[in-house]
Amino acid sequence: MKPMVQQAQEAAAYIGKRSGHRPVIGLVLGSGLGVLAEEIRHADVIPYEEIPHFPVSTVQGHAGQLVLGELEGQTVVAMQGRFHYYEGYGLDQVTFPIRVMKDLGVDRLIVTNAAGGINLDFGAGDLMLIQDHINLMFNNPLFGPNAPEWGVRFPDMSDAYDPSYRQLARRVAEDQNVSLREGVYVGLTGPTYETPAEIRMLRKLGGDAVGMSTVPEVIAARHAGIRVLGISCISNLAAGILDQPLSHDEVMETAEQVKPRFIRLVKGIIKDIRSV
Ligand SMILES: O=P(O)(O)O[C@@H]1C[C@H](O)[C@@H](CO)O1
Numbered sequence: 001m002k003p004m005v006q007q008a009q010e011a012a013a014y015i016g017k018r019s020g021h022r023p024v025i026g027l028v029l030g031s032g033l034g035v036l037a038e039e040i041r042h043a044d045v046i047p048y049e050e051i052p053h054f055p056v057s058t059v060q061g062h063a064g065q066l067v068l069g070e071l072e073g074q075t076v077v078a079m080q081g082r083f084h085y086y087e088g089y090g091l092d093q094v095t096f097p098i099r100v101m102k103d104l105g106v107d108r109l110i111v112t113n114a115a116g117g118i119n120l121d122f123g124a125g126d127l128m129l130i131q132d133h134i135n136l137m138f139n140n141p142l143f144g145p146n147a148p149e150w151g152v153r154f155p156d157m158s159d160a161y162d163p164s165y166r167q168l169a170r171r172v173a174e175d176q177n178v179s180l181r182e183g184v185y186v187g188l189t190g191p192t193y194e195t196p197a198e199i200r201m202l203r204k205l206g207g208d209a210v211g212m213s214t215v216p217e218v219i220a221a222r223h224a225g226i227r228v229l230g231i232s233c234i235s236n237l238a239a240g241i242l243d244q245p246l247s248h249d250e251v252m253e254t255a256e257q258v259k260p261r262f263i264r265l266v267k268g269i270i271k272d273i274r275s276v
C-alpha cells in the first residue's frame, strides 16, 4: 500500500473521531470564498494543523480548516482554504484532502476558485460554470506508481465536470435569476499572474478563465470516481485586458462583492445535487 493511501486513511480516521458527521458532498472553497463554510450548521471545525499528514494553508483568504456539518439538508465537508502548487507543496499533498474526503465517504465534489477572465465577454464579478479544464501545470498528481485502492492507471477525463451537475447548476442559476457564464478553466502553476502575451496565447488555446488551482484536485477526484462540479469567481480581468496591474487584494475584494450570489448559487446546487 502506498504511504499516501495509509496516511489518507489515518487522517480520515482522525476526522471520524473528531466529528460525528458522515459527509457525502465535498466543498473546496477558493480565495475569498471560504465564507460559504460559515453557512454550515452544527459545524465541527478542525484546523488543518491538527489533522495527521494534512498540509497547512499559507495564502491570505484561505482560513486553513476543515468544516463538517449540515448544509441545505446534506452532510458536507468543506475545505475552508486549499493548498496550491505554488506554495511549494507537491501535487500529491495538494490533492491529499480529496483522497481523505473519499475515505470519509464523499462521492460528489464542488470545487471553487478565483480566476482571471480571459474571455473578453467576461467581467470581474462574473461566476463561471467550468465546462472543462486545460492542465498547463506541467505536472500531474497521478505521477508515480498508481494506487489501485484509489483508481485506475489511466483515468478517463472526458466528462471531468459532470454534465448532469452542469445542467443542475444552469437550472439553479436560472431559477435564481443569476447570470452564470460557462467556459474552460486553464490551470497554471502561479504564483505570478500571467503576462499579456501569455493571456493572448491562452485565449488562442481556448481558455476562458485562468487560475492556479483546481486542476490537480479535479484529476484526483475523477481518479477516485468522485463526480465534480466546478465554479470560478472571475475576480479580475486577465493580464493585458485592462491597463492596470493585477493583485491578490483585487481578487479578495471581488470575492467579497460576489459573496451573496456565490453562496446562494452553491447552496441551491447542494440542495438538489443528490437528485442527479
Ligand atoms: O485558490 P484559488 O485558485 O481560488 O486562488 C486564486 C489563485 C491564487 O491562489 C490566488 C491569486 O490571487 O487566487
Ligand SMILES: Nc1nc2[nH]cnc2c(=O)[nH]1
Pocket: 114, 115, 116, 117, 188, 190, 192, 193, 194, 210, 211, 212, 235, 236, 237, 238, 239, 246, 251
Ligand atoms: N493564474 C491566475 N490566477 C488567478 N486567480 C485570480 N485571478 C487570477 C489570474 O488573473 N491569473
